[in-house]
Amino acid sequence: xxxxxxxxxxxxxxxxxxxxxxxxxxxxxxxxxxxxxxxxxxxxxxxxxxxxxxxxxxxxxxxxxxxxxxxxxxxxxxxxxxxxxxxxxxxxxxxxxxxxxxxxxxxxxxxxxxxx
Amino acid sequence: xxxxxxxxxxxxxxxxxxxxxxxxxxxxxxxxxxxxxxxxxxxxxxxxxxxxxxxxxxxxxxxxxxxxxxxxxxxxxxxxxxxxxxxxxxxxxxxxxxxxxxxxxxxxxxxx
Numbered sequence: 001x002x003x004x005x006x007x008x009x010x011x012x013x014x015x016x017x018x019x020x021x022x023x024x025x026x027x028x029x030x031x032x033x034x035x036x037x038x039x040x041x042x043x044x045x046x047x048x049x050x051x052x053x054x055x056x057x058x059x060x061x062x063x064x065x066x067x068x069x070x071x072x073x074x075x076x077x078x079x080x081x082x083x084x085x086x087x088x089x090x091x092x093x094x095x096x097x098x099x100x101x102x103x104x105x106x107x108x109x110x111x112x113x114x115x116x
Numbered sequence: 117x118x119x120x121x122x123x124x125x126x127x128x129x130x131x132x133x134x135x136x137x138x139x140x141x142x143x144x145x146x147x148x149x150x151x152x153x154x155x156x157x158x159x160x161x162x163x164x165x166x167x168x169x170x171x172x173x174x175x176x177x178x179x180x181x182x183x184x185x186x187x188x189x190x191x192x193x194x195x196x197x198x199x200x201x202x203x204x205x206x207x208x209x210x211x212x213x214x215x216x217x218x219x220x221x222x223x224x225x226x227x228x
Contacts, residue, residue: 034216043221103209105209107160
């Protein structure tokens with residue numbers, strides 16, 4: 001199947017700073033990528049759909065100015081958490097449609113963000 | 117309408133037993149039903165998936181049973197092993213919308 005690489009796997013930042021998370025499709029081109037947030041022992045919540053060359057589509061309740069998404073190329077989407085606060089601490093996961101499966105999605109390994 | 121309800125929340129089974137995890141959905145437009153396995157600190161990995169035109173699918177020790185009329189589907193793990201201990205998520209999508217909707221997750225523990 002397809003591989004999605006997510007970096008960094010862990011990051012600790014101070015309140016008020018911004019953090020960028022990268023999601024790369026390694027062996028395929030992804031016109032669309034998905035960003036999820038997962039709280040401890042909870043399910044994945046879709047935050048936004050990232051579209052190459054156009055604006056991301058955010059789910060209801062997700063602050064666009066807080067979570068900036070850029071999909072500048074067919075293999076890279078980035079999520080920037082701006083002016084991070086402790087409540088932004090979470091596990092962030094990206095995903096893309098798997099071109100090698102008829103209906104499959106492949107996920108990155110996730111990024112654990114801790115804001116102190 | 118967009119929810120997928122998953123049960124149980126947690127499950128403990130002895131090695132060799134057959135854990136069963138159930139999911140139910142409302143949206144009849146859903147046409148893809150995958151199951152994902154997630155270990156702590158990792159992203160979800162696809163285990164097995166089914167489309168509504170079949171009632172059962174087996175891959176190795178994993179089986180999905182699908183009941184279209186009841187709008188329910190379940191995951192069975194045969195000959196469970198301690199290494200199967202993980203969190204399992206069912207999901208559903210409407211290919212037109214491209215979004216995956218996840219169930220709440222089941223924390224499965226297989227005791228040796």
